[in-house]
Amino acid sequence: MKHFYVCLAVLVTCILTACSEGEVAPEILPGAGSEIYFEDAMNFGSDGGNKSLHFSTNKDWTIYVANTVNGSRWCTVSQTSGQAGDISVQVYVEANEGYDDRNVVLTIQVGELMKTVVVTQKQKDALTLTTDRFEVGQEGGTIHVEVKSNISYEVVIPDEYKGWISQKDAGRGLSSSILSFEIAASEEYEKREGKIMIHGGAVTEVINVYQTGGGIILLTESDVCVSDRGEIVAVEIKSNCEFEVKMPDVDWITVANARSVSSHTLYYTVSPNETYDGREAEIVFLDKKNSNVSDTLCIRQVQKDAILLSENEYSISADGGTLDIVLQTNIEYSYSVSEIASDWIVANQSRSLRKEILSFSIKENATGYNREGTIVFNGISSGVSEIVTIKQMQSNVLVVNQKEYRIGSQGGLVNIDVQVNRIPETSLSETWASVSNIVTYDKNNKRIIVGIDPNISFQKRTVILSLKNKNLTAEVVIAQNGSNANDDIWNGDIATMAYAEGKGTEDNPYLITQCSQMAKLAQDVNSGKTYKGCYFKLLANLNFNNLVYTPIGQEGRAFSANWDGNGKMIIGLNISQDKNVGLFGYIDGSTIKGVSVSQSTIIGKEKIGGIVGYAKSSRIYNCSNEVELISGSHVGGIAGCIDASKIFNCCNRGKLSGDDCVGGIVGRNGEGSEIWNSYNKGSIREVWSSSGGIVGYNCGEIVNCYNSGTIKLSNLNPPFLTVGGIAGYNHTGTYIVYCYYLKQAPVNMEINLVGDLDWGTCIDCCTFNGSGELSETILCDGGQYTSILKDALNYFILVHEDEDYNYWRTDMAWPDFVSEK
Known part of the structure; x- marks a missing residue:
C-alpha cells in the first residue's frame, strides 16, 4: 500500500511538470519602422503631434503611460490594451508650452514580459518680459525689466529715442536678465513715447515707454x-x-x-x-x-509791531542736535521754553534783541516715545507773541519684517521690507550679492533691494545681509537654490572623479550628476577607498543603458559613507556576479537612502538585493526596488543579507526567485538587525526553504510590515517546510509584531504567517483579504482597536511620530507610503 501512494505522488508531479513546460513564453516584437523607438526613443518637437507605434504579440497586451513629474497628461495613446496579433497604436503628444525638454516612458506588458519606449519632446524657445509697457512721469527716472529667455538676445534702442532713453550698466549682483534703462526728464509739453527692442533669433519683444509731458x-x-x-x-x-x-x-x-x-x-x-x-x-x-x-x-x-517766524513747527530726530530758528522782527522780544521741555531744549545764546537767528540744542531722545515742547516769543513792549512747537521722534527703530528669503538659481532681485527711522548701514557676507537700491516709503518704512547673481553651482548657497541703525543691528538670510542637474544616460565611460562638486561634508556633500561618476565611485571603493564618514547626494535620474555595471563595495573593501539618492531613480543596471550583488555590493557603517531601482538586470548566486547585496552596521531607508532578482540564496528586494543594521520605509515590487533565504525585503535578517515600516508587493517564486514575504531567515526584528505578494513554492517543496507569509524561519530570541500578509483564495492559502520558529520568539500578526480587511480585530500599539490594514499601520506611526517613519495612504486597501519625512 505504501508503495502505491509513492507511485501516485510521482505520477501527479510529472503531470504538473508537463503542463508547466507546455506554456508558451510571451513575446513582444517591434513592427516595421518602429525598431528605432524600442532601441532609442520616439522624439517629438515642441509643437507636439502624433506617431504610429507598431509591434506584435503572441498574447493579450497592455500599454501604460508613466506618471509625469507634475502629474500632467501631455502624452496619450489611442489604445491601452488588446489581443495578440499585429498592433498599431497612435502616440499623441501635446505642444510643449514649457521651457524645458521633457520625457515619459511607455511600458508594453504581455504576461510577465515588459518592454519600454521613451517618448521625448523638445523645449519651447522663449523670450518673455515681465512687462512690455512702462508709464514714466515727466520728471523721468529708472525702469527695470526682467527678461526670461532660454536663447541669446540683444538690446537695441532705435536712434530716434537715444536722446532720452539709455541703458544702464547692471550693478554688481544684478542678474543679466534684469535690464535697467534711464529715462531723462521731459521738458516737452506733449506726451512722448519710445521703444526698446529685444531681439532673440526669430523672436522679438518690444518694450513701450510712455512719458508724460506738460506745462512747466x-x-x-x-x-x-x-x-x-x-x-x-x-x-x-x-x-x-x-x-x-x-x-x-x-x-x-x-x-x-x-x-x-x-x-x-x-x-x-x-x-x-x-x-x-x-x-x-x-x-x-x-x-x-x-x-x-x-x-x-x-x-x-508784518504789522507795525511784529515777530515773524520762518516756521512754527519743527520735527527733530531722536538723536537730537542743533535747531536754528529764523525770525524777523521790528520790536524787542524775549523767549521762554515750556517747563515740560526745559531739560531737553537748551538755548545756545542769550541775546534777545533783534537777532534774526536763534540757536537751540536738542538733546538725544532716549525715552522710547515721541515728545513735544514749545518756545514762546513775546514782544516786550507790545502784545505780540509767536509760538514755535518742537516735536522729537522716539529713539532708533530697526525691525526686519521677514528674516529669511529664498530665490531660484537664476538670480534676480529680492525686496526686503524694514521698519527703520533712517537709511541703515548695510553689508553683505558674499560678493555674489549687492544692495542695488533703498526705497523710502515713509520716515519709518523702507525697502532694501538686493541683487543676486545666477548660481551656476549645483549647491544651495546663502548670503547674510547685515543691517545697522546706530546701536541696533539685524540680519536677513537669503538662500539661493543650486542649478538643476539633467538626467544622464551612460556611455560606458568612467569619470576622473566620483562626484561633480562638493566637499563631502553633511552641509556640503559630494554631488553626483552622471552615471560615469557612480562608476568611478565603484572603482574607488573596490580599490580600497572607503570614503568613511563622507556624504554623497544624487542630483539626477541615472540610466546605465544596460551596460555592465560593477556594484559599489565588495567583501573586505566596503563602502562606509552616507549616500543620499534624493528621491531619484536608477534604471538600466546590468549586473551579474557571484555574491554581494546590487546597486551597492558591500556596505559597512554606511547610510543609503532615497533611491529607486527599476528596469534593470540583477543576477547572482548569493547575497542579492535591489539596493544592497550585504549590509553591516548600516541604515537603509526610503528606498524601493522594482527589478526582478534571480539568485541561489540570500535574496531580498532591498538587501540580500544584513547584520546589525536597520531597514525602514522601504518597499519591493520586483519579482524574486531563489533556492533559500528569499525575502520580499531582506533574504537574511541577521542578529541585531531591524526591519520596520516596510512592505512587499512583489511575487516570490520557486522557493524551497527559509523564505517569506518580508524576510527569508529572521534573527532580528520585523515590525509594522505587510506582504501582499504571492508566494509560490517549488514543485519539490511541500507546504510544511520553512516558508511563511511574513518570515520563512524565525530564530530564538527574536520577534515579529504588528505584521500582516495577504491570504485570500487562491493566494497564499497554504502559507502560514511564519514557516517555522524556535522557542522564545514573539509573534503578533494576522492575515488580510483583498479588501484590506484583517482576519481579526486587533489591539494596536497605543491602545486603538481596528480590523482594517491601513488603520493598523498608521496607528503604529502615531505612537512613534517623533521618529522618521512614513505614514501610509488611506485611499488604498494595500497602502503605499503617503510621503517621506
Whole structure:
C-alpha cells in the first residue's frame, strides 16, 4: 500500500511538470519602422503631434503611460490594451508650452514580459518680459525689466529715442536678465513715447515707454516777507507754456509791470501796512490749458509791531542736535521754553534783541516715545507773541519684517521690507550679492533691494545681509537654490572623479550628476577607498543603458559613507556576479537612502538585493526596488543579507526567485538587525526553504510590515517546510509584531504567517483579504482597536511620530507610503 501512494505522488508531479513546460513564453516584437523607438526613443518637437507605434504579440497586451513629474497628461495613446496579433497604436503628444525638454516612458506588458519606449519632446524657445509697457512721469527716472529667455538676445534702442532713453550698466549682483534703462526728464509739453527692442533669433519683444509731458511753471521765489512800510516785489518766472495770473482779492497788492513772455521778471507793489495785524495773500500762476500746472507766490507783510517766524513747527530726530530758528522782527522780544521741555531744549545764546537767528540744542531722545515742547516769543513792549512747537521722534527703530528669503538659481532681485527711522548701514557676507537700491516709503518704512547673481553651482548657497541703525543691528538670510542637474544616460565611460562638486561634508556633500561618476565611485571603493564618514547626494535620474555595471563595495573593501539618492531613480543596471550583488555590493557603517531601482538586470548566486547585496552596521531607508532578482540564496528586494543594521520605509515590487533565504525585503535578517515600516508587493517564486514575504531567515526584528505578494513554492517543496507569509524561519530570541500578509483564495492559502520558529520568539500578526480587511480585530500599539490594514499601520506611526517613519495612504486597501519625512 505504501508503495502505491509513492507511485501516485510521482505520477501527479510529472503531470504538473508537463503542463508547466507546455506554456508558451510571451513575446513582444517591434513592427516595421518602429525598431528605432524600442532601441532609442520616439522624439517629438515642441509643437507636439502624433506617431504610429507598431509591434506584435503572441498574447493579450497592455500599454501604460508613466506618471509625469507634475502629474500632467501631455502624452496619450489611442489604445491601452488588446489581443495578440499585429498592433498599431497612435502616440499623441501635446505642444510643449514649457521651457524645458521633457520625457515619459511607455511600458508594453504581455504576461510577465515588459518592454519600454521613451517618448521625448523638445523645449519651447522663449523670450518673455515681465512687462512690455512702462508709464514714466515727466520728471523721468529708472525702469527695470526682467527678461526670461532660454536663447541669446540683444538690446537695441532705435536712434530716434537715444536722446532720452539709455541703458544702464547692471550693478554688481544684478542678474543679466534684469535690464535697467534711464529715462531723462521731459521738458516737452506733449506726451512722448519710445521703444526698446529685444531681439532673440526669430523672436522679438518690444518694450513701450510712455512719458508724460506738460506745462512747466517755476518761480524763483515762492515766499516773500515784506516789512510794514511796503515795497516793490520782483519775481522771476520760467515757463514752457502760456500762463495766466490769478491775483488775490486784496487792495494792497497791485501789478507794477505786466508782461507775457515765457521767461521774465514780474513786479508787484505792496502798499504800507497801517494795521496792527500781519497780512498775507497769494498770487497764482496757471497754465492756460491745464490749471493743475501752477506755482504760487505767497506775500506776507508784518504789522507795525511784529515777530515773524520762518516756521512754527519743527520735527527733530531722536538723536537730537542743533535747531536754528529764523525770525524777523521790528520790536524787542524775549523767549521762554515750556517747563515740560526745559531739560531737553537748551538755548545756545542769550541775546534777545533783534537777532534774526536763534540757536537751540536738542538733546538725544532716549525715552522710547515721541515728545513735544514749545518756545514762546513775546514782544516786550507790545502784545505780540509767536509760538514755535518742537516735536522729537522716539529713539532708533530697526525691525526686519521677514528674516529669511529664498530665490531660484537664476538670480534676480529680492525686496526686503524694514521698519527703520533712517537709511541703515548695510553689508553683505558674499560678493555674489549687492544692495542695488533703498526705497523710502515713509520716515519709518523702507525697502532694501538686493541683487543676486545666477548660481551656476549645483549647491544651495546663502548670503547674510547685515543691517545697522546706530546701536541696533539685524540680519536677513537669503538662500539661493543650486542649478538643476539633467538626467544622464551612460556611455560606458568612467569619470576622473566620483562626484561633480562638493566637499563631502553633511552641509556640503559630494554631488553626483552622471552615471560615469557612480562608476568611478565603484572603482574607488573596490580599490580600497572607503570614503568613511563622507556624504554623497544624487542630483539626477541615472540610466546605465544596460551596460555592465560593477556594484559599489565588495567583501573586505566596503563602502562606509552616507549616500543620499534624493528621491531619484536608477534604471538600466546590468549586473551579474557571484555574491554581494546590487546597486551597492558591500556596505559597512554606511547610510543609503532615497533611491529607486527599476528596469534593470540583477543576477547572482548569493547575497542579492535591489539596493544592497550585504549590509553591516548600516541604515537603509526610503528606498524601493522594482527589478526582478534571480539568485541561489540570500535574496531580498532591498538587501540580500544584513547584520546589525536597520531597514525602514522601504518597499519591493520586483519579482524574486531563489533556492533559500528569499525575502520580499531582506533574504537574511541577521542578529541585531531591524526591519520596520516596510512592505512587499512583489511575487516570490520557486522557493524551497527559509523564505517569506518580508524576510527569508529572521534573527532580528520585523515590525509594522505587510506582504501582499504571492508566494509560490517549488514543485519539490511541500507546504510544511520553512516558508511563511511574513518570515520563512524565525530564530530564538527574536520577534515579529504588528505584521500582516495577504491570504485570500487562491493566494497564499497554504502559507502560514511564519514557516517555522524556535522557542522564545514573539509573534503578533494576522492575515488580510483583498479588501484590506484583517482576519481579526486587533489591539494596536497605543491602545486603538481596528480590523482594517491601513488603520493598523498608521496607528503604529502615531505612537512613534517623533521618529522618521512614513505614514501610509488611506485611499488604498494595500497602502503605499503617503510621503517621506
